[in-house]
Each structure stands twice: as C-alpha cells, then as structure tokens.
Amino acid sequence: MQVNFYKYQGTGNDFIIFDNRDGKFNELTKKQVKQLCDRRFGIGADGLMLLNSHPSFDFEMKYYNADGGESTMCGNGGRCLVKFAYDLGIIKTTYNFLAIDGPHEASVGLDGIVALKMVDVDGFEKRNGHFVLNTGSPHFVTFSNDVMAEDVARKGRDIRYSDAYKAEGINVNFVEQTRDTDQIIVRTYERGVEGETYSCGTGVTAAALVCYHNDNGFNRVEIKTLGGPLSVDYDKVGESFKNIWLNGPAQRVFTGTIDI
Numbered sequence: 001m002q003v004n005f006y007k008y009q010g011t012g013n014d015f016i017i018f019d020n021r022d023g024k025f026n027e028l029t030k031k032q033v034k035q036l037c038d039r040r041f042g043i044g045a046d047g048l049m050l051l052n053s054h055p056s057f058d059f060e061m062k063y064y065n066a067d068g069g070e071s072t073m074c075g076n077g078g079r080c081l082v083k084f085a086y087d088l089g090i091i092k093t094t095y096n097f098l099a100i101d102g103p104h105e106a107s108v109g110l111d112g113i114v115a116l117k118m119v120d121v122d123g124f125e126k127r128n129g130h131f132v133l134n135t136g137s138p139h140f141v142t143f144s145n146d147v148m149a150e151d152v153a154r155k156g157r158d159i160r161y162s163d164a165y166k167a168e169g170i171n172v173n174f175v176e177q178t179r180d181t182d183q184i185i186v187r188t189y190e191r192g193v194e195g196e197t198y199s200c201g202t203g204v205t206a207a208a209l210v211c212y213h214n215d216n217g218f219n220r221v222e223i224k225t226l227g228g229p230l231s232v233d234y235d236k237v238g239e240s241f242k243n244i245w246l247n248g249p250a251q252r253v254f255t256g257t258i259d260i
C-alpha cells in the first residue's frame with residue numbers, strides 16, 4: 001500500500017509522521033516502524049509518530065522509537081507534531097493534545113518557536129554524583145568538564161545496559177555547565193535509538209531541572225545541543241518542578257510517499 005508521510009526535525013531530532021486521523025495506520029507493526037526508521041533501508045529517523053483523532057483533545061500523539069517499540073514521551077517529537085498539526089491547517093492559539101504521559105499544552109509562536117508544556121516533576125534522585133529523574137521519559141544526567149570530548153555512544157550504552165537500567169532502559173545525558181552563564185551544553189544517548197541523537201527534548205528538560213539556579217521560583221535555562229538551541233522554563237516549588245516549558249524550532253524537512 002502506498003502511503004503519504006511527513007518528515008520533521010526539532011533541533012536535529014528527526015521523525016517520520018503519519019496523519020492517522022482516519023485510523024489507516026492503526027495496524028502498523030514494530031517491524032514496519034523499525035524498517036521505516038532505518039537510515040539505509042527506509043526513510044530514516046530517530047522515531048515515528050502517529051497523529052490520531054481524539055474526542056476530547058485536538059489530537060492524540062503516539063510515539064515509537066527507531067527500534068520499532070512504542071515508547072514514553074518525546075519532547076522534540078511533541079513539538080514537531082504540534083508544528084505538523086499547524087501545517088495541516090489545525091490552527092490554535094493553544095493546542096491541547098494527549099500523549100502517553102497525559103495531556104500537554106503547546107503553542108506555535110510567530111517566530112516558529114514551538115513551546116511545549118511538560119509534565120510536572122516531583123524531584124530527582126542523586127546516585128553517586130549523578131542524577132536520575134523522569135520528565136515524561138526516564139533520564140540519567142551526568143556532568144562533564146568537556147562534553148564535546150565525551151565518547152557518548154560508548155559511555156551512554158554502558159550506562160543504559162548496566163545492571164541498574166538494562167531492564168527498562170534509560171536515556172543518558174552528558175552535561176557541561178558553563179561557569180558564567182545560565183547556558184548548558186547537553187549531549188544524549190537515547191534509549192530505543194541506541195545511539196546519540198542530535199538533541200533530546202525530555203533529556204534537555206531533565207538536565208535543565210538538575211542545573212536549576214533559583215532555589216524557589218522561576219528558572220530559564222538555555223541549552224546548546226548538536227542540533228541547535230533549546231530553552232527550558234520552569235518554577236521550582238520546594239523539591240518539585242512545575243510549569244515546565246520546552247521551547248525550540250520544529251520544521252518540516254520533506255514529504256513523500258512510501259510503500260508499506
């Protein structure tokens with residue numbers, strides 16, 4: 001069957017999107033998703049998303065990693081899916097969509113920046129100088145003095161497949177905090193891609209929360225990633241983080257047809 005697909009990227013984290021409002025892709029298999037995401041034998045992407053209809057929301061988001069498995073929340077994917085809805089002509093001042101981790105608000109700015117509200121985070125665990133938290137997906141955050149020199153593929157894989165995390169998997173973020181600014185540099189090994197991606201939305205969110213500056217109140221952290229700039233705003237309330245917004249560009253790269 002020949003189908004239309006859309007390719008989007010958000011700071012280099014790239015996705016195949018199918019408009020599934022008619023349910024045509026409900027039977028998509030893990031094998032088909034893996035093949036479509038393959039960068040040699042398919043379209044190539046870090047993940048694949050379905051835009052589904054929903055009676056109570058503007059749409060529902062279904063997310064699949066490149067390994068074909070349905071996964072937890074994808075921040076950059078959510079931003080790209082909102083931009084896709086906008087490009088489809090679903091124009092809203094504020095989008096309300098449902099994802100696997102619950103409802104999300106989002107908006108598309110005049111500058112093309114997509115702001116996505118993330119789930120509240122109750123705090124983070126500190127383990128041997130590293131940090132573990134869930135921002136819609138599970139994240140391990142470790143600090144580096146020179147993040148661009150890190151062997152993210154090997155070190156990320158070793159942590160992701162370590163005894164502590166191999167069952168469920170975890171995304172691994174390497175963070176360099178520049179002394180004099182609120183800017184951080186983040187590189188991420190992504191579960192389900194099983195490699196480094198150019199950016200990870202839930203990952204930079206996790207890194208930003210761990211790097212907070214104002215112990216109670218509003219924080220804004222600018223993040224540099226291999227794929228470009230992102231920012232995360234949030235309120236720190238006691239040990240919790242609320243009103244968390246992930247902001248950044250999301251663009252359509254190409255559209256096409258493919259036989260599945």
Ligand SMILES: N[C@H](CCC[C@H](N)C(=O)O)C(=O)O
Nearest residue numbers: 071074075076137200201202
């Ligand atoms: N690979 C992640 C999901 C996608 C996260 C990332 N692409 C993002 O932008 O948040 C996981 O399985 O936990």
